[in-house]
Amino acid sequence: xxxxxxTPTKVVFGRGTEERTGELVKEQGCHKVLIHxxxxxxxxxxxxxxxxxxxxxxxxxxxxxxxxxPNPRLSKVREGIRLCREEQVDFLLAVxxxxxxxxxxxxGYGLANEGDVWxxxxxxxxxxxxxxxxxxxxxxxxxxxxxxxxxxTNEDGWIKRGYSSNYCRCxxxxxxxxxxCTLPDYQTQSGCVDIMMHTMxxxxxxxxxxxxxxxxxxxxxxxxxxxxxxxxADAANYEARAxxxxxxxxxxxxxxxxxxxxxxxxxHQIEHELGxxxxxxxxxxxxxxxxxxxxxxxxxxxxxxxxxxxxxFGLEDNGDPNALALAGIEKMEEFYRSVGMPTSxxxxxxxxxxxxxxxxxxxxxxxxxxxxxxxxxxxxxxxEAIYRMARG
Amino acid sequence: xxxxxxTPTKVVFGRGTEERTGELVKEQGCHKVLIHxxxxxxxxxxxxxxxxxxxxxxxxxxxxxxxxxPNPRLSKVREGIRLCREEQVDFLLAVxxxxxxxxxxxxGYGLANEGDVWxxxxxxxxxxxxxxxxxxxxxxxxxxxxxxxxxxTNEDGWIKRGYSSNYCRCxxxxxxxxxxCTLPDYQTQSGCVDIMMHTMxxxxxxxxxxxxxxxxxxxxxxxxxxxxxxxxADAANYEARAxxxxxxxxxxxxxxxxxxxxxxxxxHQIEHELGxxxxxxxxxxxxxxxxxxxxxxxxxxxxxxxxxxxxxFGLEDNGDPNALALAGIEKMEEFYRSVGMPTSxxxxxxxxxxxxxxxxxxxxxxxxxxxxxxxxxxxxxxxEAIYRMARG
Numbered sequence: 001x002x003x004x005x006x007t008p009t010k011v012v013f014g015r016g017t018e019e020r021t022g023e024l025v026k027e028q029g030c031h032k033v034l035i036h037x038x039x040x041x042x043x044x045x046x047x048x049x050x051x052x053x054x055x056x057x058x059x060x061x062x063x064x065x066x067x068x069x070p071n072p073r074l075s076k077v078r079e080g081i082r083l084c085r086e087e088q089v090d091f092l093l094a095v096x097x098x099x100x101x102x103x104x105x106x107x108g109y110g111l112a113n114e115g116d117v118w119x120x121x122x123x124x125x126x127x128x129x130x131x132x133x134x135x136x137x138x139x140x141x142x143x144x145x146x147x148x149x150x151x152x153t154n155e156d157g158w159i160k161r162g163y164s165s166n167y168c169r170c171x172x173x174x175x176x177x178x179x180x181c182t183l184p185d186y187q188t189q190s191g192c193v194d195i196m197m198h199t200m201x202x203x204x205x206x207x208x209x210x211x212x213x214x215x216x217x218x219x220x221x222x223x224x225x226x227x228x229x230x231x232x233a234d235a236a237n238y239e240a241r242a243x244x245x246x247x248x249x250x251x252x253x254x255x256x257x258x259x260x261x262x263x264x265x266x267x268h269q270i271e272h273e274l275g276x277x278x279x280x281x282x283x284x285x286x287x288x289x290x291x292x293x294x295x296x297x298x299x300x301x302x303x304x305x306x307x308x309x310x311x312x313f314g315l316e317d318n319g320d321p322n323a324l325a326l327a328g329i330e331k332m333e334e335f336y337r338s339v340g341m342p343t344s345x346x347x348x349x350x351x352x353x354x355x356x357x358x359x360x361x362x363x364x365x366x367x368x369x370x371x372x373x374x375x376x377x378x379x380x381x382x383x384e385a386i387y388r389m390a391r392g
Numbered sequence: 393x394x395x396x397x398x399t400p401t402k403v404v405f406g407r408g409t410e411e412r413t414g415e416l417v418k419e420q421g422c423h424k425v426l427i428h429x430x431x432x433x434x435x436x437x438x439x440x441x442x443x444x445x446x447x448x449x450x451x452x453x454x455x456x457x458x459x460x461x462p463n464p465r466l467s468k469v470r471e472g473i474r475l476c477r478e479e480q481v482d483f484l485l486a487v488x489x490x491x492x493x494x495x496x497x498x499x500g501y502g503l504a505n506e507g508d509v510w511x512x513x514x515x516x517x518x519x520x521x522x523x524x525x526x527x528x529x530x531x532x533x534x535x536x537x538x539x540x541x542x543x544x545t546n547e548d549g550w551i552k553r554g555y556s557s558n559y560c561r562c563x564x565x566x567x568x569x570x571x572x573c574t575l576p577d578y579q580t581q582s583g584c585v586d587i588m589m590h591t592m593x594x595x596x597x598x599x600x601x602x603x604x605x606x607x608x609x610x611x612x613x614x615x616x617x618x619x620x621x622x623x624x625a626d627a628a629n630y631e632a633r634a635x636x637x638x639x640x641x642x643x644x645x646x647x648x649x650x651x652x653x654x655x656x657x658x659x660h661q662i663e664h665e666l667g668x669x670x671x672x673x674x675x676x677x678x679x680x681x682x683x684x685x686x687x688x689x690x691x692x693x694x695x696x697x698x699x700x701x702x703x704x705f706g707l708e709d710n711g712d713p714n715a716l717a718l719a720g721i722e723k724m725e726e727f728y729r730s731v732g733m734p735t736s737x738x739x740x741x742x743x744x745x746x747x748x749x750x751x752x753x754x755x756x757x758x759x760x761x762x763x764x765x766x767x768x769x770x771x772x773x774x775x776e777a778i779y780r781m782a783r784g
Binding site: 006007009010014017210212215216219220222242246247250255258 | 618
């Protein structure tokens with residue numbers, strides 16, 4: 001299976017690396033930065049001050065725009081575009097997790113292209129560029145610091161859409177695992193699910209992957225599971241934070257997709273509508289959906305799920321791929337529950353009406369204009385069935 | 393352990409990808425290419441014609457310089473620099489394996505910097521840039537297509553030296569596994585050893601690595617070993633060629649070194665002198681040296697060698713790391729022999745005098761100015777002892 005692999009992001013990983021932010025922006029030849037961030041924790045912890053000091057030391061000026069929320073919103077993106085135009089910003093520095101980075105990428109598209117930025121997310125046009133983005137990562141989850149993707153929610157209809165292109169890949173990513181040590185457990189575990197799922201979406205497809213890609217993917221999933229459990233017991237375990245943080249980037253920079261033909265991604269598409277309508281934590285939403293998706297599709301290629309069961313959970317190959325596949329799905333749900341993650345919409349805290357489920361399924365299929373997934377091409381009625389199975 | 397990771401090379405992998413060479417050079421905004429290659433096989437196979445056609449179709453002009461030999465030579469580099477200056481070349485296209493790519497990188501340093509290019513390899517100065525280099529890979533081994541390194545042999549004294557910087561990383565790498573299907577078995581297996589060793593050099597160090605890096609490294613080594621055996625039986629196995637080719641890049645692009653503190657590299661340094669003096673195949677030279685190096689140093693951190701034995705060969709952990717370490721070293725040598733690789737200088741075909749061994753050890757230690765390795769810092773007398781152990 002032919003593939004392309006392009007990960008130009010310069011990673012600077014380890015303790016104290018946030019002190020190098022100014023030097024890294026300067027390396028890019030940029031002069032005025034938008035510091036884009038979420039809630040007040042980045043301010044209260046002193047991180048924003050440190051970054052401002054580092055920028056000043058490199059002779060870089062800046063303006064700030066905070067208030068990015070999970071499932072980041074189009075209105076904030078528009079606010080950022082206006083501000084950056086007024087202030088003649090030439091570099092976007094995201095200080096936060098996936099939501100903040102995705103919001104910065106969307107601002108970058110808006111600045112480098114004419115017209116309405118939502119057009120790209122709405123598949124009306126393709127972008128011809130993106131203003132340079134860099135990241136100081138504070139939440140290990142989305143992998144947006146090395147990925148080509150960005151997901152934005154349009155409050156007009158609460159539609160959540162992703163747009164991907166190499167233009168938006170971060171120029172650099174500063175990753176100090178220590179910055180994630182104070183993250184609440186639910187967010188940590190939700191992040192771990194998201195990391196695993198970025199690899200699992202690529203792992204499950206109709207063909208057999210390259211062995212090297214499978215081996216790397218399995219090592220990554222096992223590493224994240226082990227360290228998620230360690231973090232459940234001790235949130236401040238630096239080594240475990242480091243493993244999870246590096247896994248977050250490798251899981252979504254394309255490495256685990258080499259030779260897979262692109263992966264399935266149905267679970268992500270199905271969860272996006274949940275996130276758009278109910279504003280749930282993305283990883284928790286994925287955990288709540290995955291088992292139902294897997295049971296709905298595993299018969300299309302049970303051998304892939306069987307391999308997963310053997311390599312990830314050490315189940316013995318009994319020669320019955322269907323039984324092995326189901327046992328592996330069961331084991332994964334057990335793992336999710338063991339780290340406090342939901343395996344149904346009910347456990348996720350979502351009480352959905354039939355009408356809401358139909359609406360999400362319709363939105364997910366772009367009102368009949370697309371199917372999602374490759375293991376099985378799912379139309380609106382398939383997606384509706386999966387939401388119903390996941391109700392719990 | 394803090395680290396940086398930077399792999400900007402755009403990889404275009406799979407059947408027929410050489411047809412995209414022209415488009416890829418054009419993407420870089422370049423106009424005149426040096427096509428740099430080795431022997432006549434790239435011409436006879438029609439590959440050079442295909443590449444010329446692809447460049448012409450993209451409106452890119454070119455000049456040619458062939459004749460690069462294994463352990464590529466400084467005189468050819470100087471010839472390339474002169475030719476490129478005369479012809480106002482702005483892009484260096486290496487068509488071949490590590491030797492050709494390394495030679496192109498050296499030409500790139502020579503063109504982008506004043507003064508003598510050997511100064512960089514001789515540690516007299518550091519380079520401030522490199523003319524853009526791209527690669528069409530025809531031998532999976534050196535990993536130079538994604539690495540920051542380049543190794544050149546100066547015929548004046550037959551000194552082989554490496555120089556590393558991010559400047560020389562390839563802009564793109566075209567990897568069609570089919571181009572390697574006609575490679576003779578000895579070169580294939582020698583390449584596989586080189587690939588494994590690029591990860592093993594990073595794997596063996598005094599600390600414990602990141603689990604994720606260890607897991608990826610072990611998956612990579614197992615994959616190469618399995619596919620080296622498949623290629624021994626069937627040199628034209630496309631899937632096996634693809635696994636080995638992608639492993640060659642991942643093994644040396646920095647991925648398997650993340651959080652390892654840089655790795656050991658003594659085996660490479662010790663082999664370089666062999667290559668410089670006896671012109672042996674690099675991977676075969678590494679196979680001939682590695683067991684002796686490992687037995688000389690394993691007591692510094694037997695647990696690392698013990699883990700290797702368990703993870704790579706499935707040996708049972710009997711609680712005796714020293715015994716396990718030795719058993720693993722033994723198993724690796726068995727593997728080398730099983731694919732026709734030497735495990736001593738004698739099997740490598742090198743009959744060295746005591747004076748030659750002393751000379752290589754002196755050169756390897758830069759005449760007393762450096763030690764090599766981190767597992768154990770080896771001076772000239774250590775290196776001499778390892779050459780003697782390896783004599784066989």
